[in-house]
Amino acid sequence: MKHKIESSWKGNMKFDALVSGHHVIMDALPEVGGENSGPRPKELMLASVAGCTGMDVASILKKMKVELESFKIEVEADLTEEHPKQYSKMHITYMFKGENLEMEKLKKAVDLSQEKYCGVSAMYRKAMELTYEIKILE
Amino acid sequence: MKHKIESSWKGNMKFDALVSGHHVIMDALPEVGGENSGPRPKELMLASVAGCTGMDVASILKKMKVELESFKIEVEADLTEEHPKQYSKMHITYMFKGENLEMEKLKKAVDLSQEKYCGVSAMYRKAMELTYEIKILE
Numbered sequence: 703m704k705h706k707i708e709s710s711w712k713g714n715m716k717f718d719a720l721v722s723g724h725h726v727i728m729d730a731l732p733e734v735g736g737e738n739s740g741p742r743p744k745e746l747m748l749a750s751v752a753g754c755t756g757m758d759v760a761s762i763l764k765k766m767k768v769e770l771e772s773f774k775i776e777v778e779a780d781l782t783e784e785h786p787k788q789y790s791k792m793h794i795t796y797m798f799k800g801e802n803l804e805m806e807k808l809k810k811a812v813d814l815s816q817e818k819y820c821g822v823s824a825m826y827r828k829a830m831e832l833t834y835e836i837k838i839l840e
Numbered sequence: 841m842k843h844k845i846e847s848s849w850k851g852n853m854k855f856d857a858l859v860s861g862h863h864v865i866m867d868a869l870p871e872v873g874g875e876n877s878g879p880r881p882k883e884l885m886l887a888s889v890a891g892c893t894g895m896d897v898a899s900i901l902k903k904m905k906v907e908l909e910s911f912k913i914e915v916e917a918d919l920t921e922e923h924p925k926q927y928s929k930m931h932i933t934y935m936f937k938g939e940n941l942e943m944e945k946l947k948k949a950v951d952l953s954q955e956k957y958c959g960v961s962a963m964y965r966k967a968m969e970l971t972y973e974i975k976i977l978e
Contacts, residue, residue: 703919705883705927709890711911717894719887721879726864728891735899741859743891744960745843746884749857752847753866753881756855761873773849781841786962789843822882824924828967 716740747789747826748777754822755794758815768807772799772839779830792826794834803838812836854878885927885964886915892960893932896953906945910937910977917968930964932972941976950974 709719715730716739728743730736741749752775763770774797779789796812816823816834826832847857847866853874857864866881868874879887890913901908912935917927934950954961954972964970 703921704916705880705886705919706914706916707883707886707890709887709894709913709915711894711898711908711913715895715898717891717913719890721883721887722876724865724879726879726884726887727862728887728895730895736895738860741862741864742843743888743895745845745859746864746888746891747960747963748843748845749847749859749864749866750881750884750888752845752857753855753884756847756849757853757866757868757874757881760849760853770849775847775849775855776844777847778842778844781843781959783841786957786959788959788963819923821919821924821926822885825885825926825964825967829963 717743744781744787744789748779748792751792751794751820751822751826752777755796755812755815755820758819759796759811762811762814763807766807766811768800768803768811770798770800770803773797789826789830791831791833794823794832796834796836797839798837799839805836805838808836808838855881882919882925882927886917886930889930889932889958889960889964890915893934893950893953893958896957897934897949900949900952901945904945904949906938906941906949908936908938908941911935927964927968929969929971932961932970934972934974935977936975937977943974943976946974946976
């Protein structure tokens with residue numbers, strides 16, 4: 703199976719990527735010649751892993767009949783200082799809210815995503831240190 | 841330096857990631873419980889590398905006083921069949937249009953991005969095979 707996208711230059715530092723029929727705008731900050739009309743491209747790597755593992759966890763918990771009031775994922779990454787600037791470390795925090803949530807079930811779902819299903823996490827792990835934690839919010 | 845994003849679950853398979861103040865919606869296809877209200881998260885990896893190298897190339901060519909009529913980047917990736925599904929190969933095609941474009945200058949800008957500046961390409965290269973080519977469109 704193949705995935706394919708096309709990104710078009712819109713002048714200055716702005717690009718419009720067509721991804722499965724959806725437009726994803728990327729732009730730089732004004733201090734480097736952009737207009738901040740979209741996120742920085744590198745940061746999309748953080749959204750990508752959050753969405754990938756998030757979808758796994760949401761569908762596994764649904765199968766386990768765990769009901770959630772809210773579910774947020776925070777991804778934080780450390781950037782190297784020298785060029786090419788890369789993420790050396792990434793940390794994912796899974797935050798769940800709901801009635802009588804059991805940490806054991808949440809952990810099972812997250813571990814399954816991280817160890818078995820999330821391809822984005824598996825790829826990133828080859829390029830950087832990837833860690834995660836789970837929090838139940840009151 | 842740190843980058844940080846937060847992604848919120850919007851029910852079913854939909855997530856809304858807040859990336860530097862910009863909302864990036866991700867969703868799955870209906871056949872896996874989504875509503876296709878945004879791109880697949882893994883495909884954002886392709887947009888990310890296109891934007892990263894695209895911005896490098898656009899700014900290097902500007903410094904070289906190369907004027908472009910259009911500039912598109914296509915990224916194609918091969919997905920493994922077994923879980924976790926990963927990109928085994930990625931190919932980037934840079935397509936330029938403009939009057940009297942010199943391949944040598946375009947190649948210099950693209951090579952500089954791929955070898956020195958584009959952090960996303962550098963990270964992906966640790967996880968998969970990454971190749972690229974340059975085309976001048978008539």
